[in-house]
Amino acid sequence: MAKPVELNEVWIDRIIQSINGLEYGTVQIIIHDGRVAQIERTxxxxFDNETKRSAAGAEAKLHIERKASDGRG
Known part of the structure; x- marks a missing residue:
């Protein structure tokens, strides 16, 4: 039979800290022998489509500027 998980205030605070400020992602709580062994945050x-388009435009502009400064433009 599985052991009940032991959680004290320290681990509860660590879990809350891992979750706070997370807009998109995951928090994994790793348990060994009924105790929290590790917390992983990913x-x-x-970015919305407008941001992607702006980034692609800036990258294309930089590429064009590099070619012009190399004398290939």
Whole structure:
């Protein structure tokens, strides 16, 4: 039979800290022998389409500027 998980205030605070400020992502709580052994946080950044287009435009502009400064433009 599985052991009940032991959580004290320290681990509860660590879990809350891992969750706070997380907009997109996951928090995994790893348990060994009924005790929290590790907390893993994976954060993702999402950008809307307008931001993607702006970034692509800036990258294309930089590429054009580099070619012009190399004398290939």
């Amino acid at each position: 954060e993702r950044k999402r």
